[in-house]
């Protein structure tokens with residue numbers, strides 16, 4: 001079976017990538033699967049693209065093989081686009097999904113405009129070549145009480161447009177059909193097929 005390295009330490013993302021790529025008969029190996037642990041990569045960029053490139057290129061250099069990375073987040077209109085690239089650590093260190101979600105809900109108390117979107121930028125770094133970028137978006141709105149147990153991050157407060165359930169109430173298969181991540185992966189299909 002062919003393999004692709006995915007430069008993520010987020011188990012939720014790793015599982016979503018696994019289930020996408022298995023359809024193409026490709027095995028994904030995340031940074032959580034490596035026997036030799038790799039240091040955390042500092043995400044010092046100011047855009048999703050820059051941070052995705054940092055993750056993909058550092059691991060591709062280290063391992064001298066093509067590497068896929070995902071930088072993603074929740075963009076809330078009423079919060080001027082926050083948490084955005086700061087989504088993973090919005091409530092500070094250490095990374096805490098529950099605290100992040102509560103911070104967003106607190107900031108949105110009494111706010112009528114609940115419009116938001118998940119954004120995912122994928123970077124494919126291939127040694128000796130220009131990095132490829134693909135962006136996927138999932139539009140939706142935020143409710144004020146978390147609902148559902150599936151997924152990760154802000155999924156329990158995010159209702160995708162056209163649905164009546166939160167992303168965390170949808171099945172993993174359904175999320176993988178409509179998410180920002182699947183949207184970006186579909187744009188990589190040509191590259192995936194030639195692997």
Ligand SMILES: O=c1[nH]c(=O)c2ncn([C@@H]3O[C@H](COP(=O)(O)OP(=O)(O)OP(=O)(O)O)[C@@H](O)[C@H]3O)c2[nH]1
Nearest residue numbers: 008009010070071072073074087088152153154155
């Ligand atoms: O409810 C959610 N459903 C999703 O599908 C989703 N995708 C991203 N996010 C949020 O955005 C951060 C990414 O930050 P991020 O790209 O730096 O990733 P990360 O730090 O979690 O792992 P890594 O890939 O960097 O190792 C995550 O932690 C989450 O808070 C999501 N929330």
Ligand SMILES: [Mg+2]
Nearest residue numbers: 010043071088
């Ligand atoms: Mg990160």
